[in-house]
Amino acid sequence: KNVVRQSIETSLQCLQKASIELLSLHQTDEYIIHNSDFWEVINEFKERNIIHLFGVSVYEVENARELINEYGDFIDFIQIPYNIFDRRFDQIASLLTEKNIDVVSRSAYLKGIITIVEQEIPKELSNIKKFKRKLADLAESLNFNVQMLALLFVLNKEYISTTILGVNNTKEIEENVQALSKRGQLLDYEELLRELSIKDEFLIDPRRWKSI
Template sequence: MKIALGTAQFGLNYGVTNNAGKVSRQEACKILNYASEQGICTLDTAPAYGDSETVLGDISALAKFDVITKIPSLKANQSSISQIVTNSIHILKRPFLDAVLFHDADDLLNSHASNNFAQAVSLKEQGKIAKIGVSVYSPEQLFRICELFPIEIVQVPFNCFDQRFSTANCLALYDELNIEVHARSIFLQGTLLADFETLPEHFRPFSAEFARFSSVCQQLNCAPIRLALAIIYKFDFINRAVIGVCDQSQLSDILNHHNEALELANSNAIDFEMLKCHNLALINPATWPIKA
């Protein structure tokens, strides 16, 4: 199962198409139990996701999952990484963390980078962290960081529109350094699954990209969610795809399309190349002039 469960919605009203708001604790418990039953074994969280870690720590089913969390941006406050990680371990009620990612890639590129990474290595040597990684927004960030530090796991944005991390150079890097790759933003914060007419005004200039995506769905007679999921199986370098949901029914819907998405990817019926877009105003939610 490539799908990992993202938990930003457990602590925040997250996502441009999220009309349901923050997930209730009762629903979060239902989601985790259902995810475990369906074979999902990895959870992604972060201190930056509101009280997501606290919510997870209070759910007994958490013990069934590998847990990945993150070191918040240290830019404004050079906090002790040891203190941050120890606090996450305590809140999540775990003996150790399966992976810890630097949430802000600049923390491995600025003048404090060597010290920051050394602190993470020390925590790994103490058995508090199994893998050290980073969350990046561009291939350029990834290449620069990998020249400096032995990264074991990386989280990257990847979807039908944003395929920047599937170039030959990127694939060679993953292979050479044995990097585990986790993809986020598979649905581009839900925009790939939404009716284009309901999207905010910011997306109007990209009607051609959405129309092309919709056209492929029609040609293949498949739901948008199935096409959006198929790309994670088309590219073998993706080890996990982090997907967030607002309730158990959303997760059920995703998993109901899982096998068909795998079959679709293996059928070679899709030319994903024709769907890619290089315009950051569409593919990078950080550029959207709306709450995302």
């Protein structure tokens, strides 16, 4: 308890603030999930209004489910990997909505795999090429580029409130803003989009890759 409390108090001193608007835990492992002392401290600081919003970053659906069922009352938002190939967290969409937990998504382009040309795909990920071809064909038929279609897919998910994107220049920012105006255009293509969902977790979990 003291370590967690001291860490938060040190952050407050460094920030020269009396409270923290948003605190996010970026490594949620089994130790944290089963550490009741940690959650007692978080609850204490929230009740004292020192932490206004608290969230966690997760990689695995079951970890997220366990966290929410056990400590959902303390969690305001959760950050998840989500993209047109990786839809694992759809399994707990209703639970997240029920608990009124905001969802922040990351990895919209699967660490660049979705947008790079096929020739640059590492050998260990060669099985993802057929999905990239389907995605490219669908994007062309809808008169989108692949990047915009991939982003639109994530933006269309009602249970996701925020999407984190990396950009290299202002042109990419403008393209992302443009995508917002086209959110409704995918509603008639659910069946085709469903075919792009990948079940092989190796292909959609960058932590397992050796070459990237």
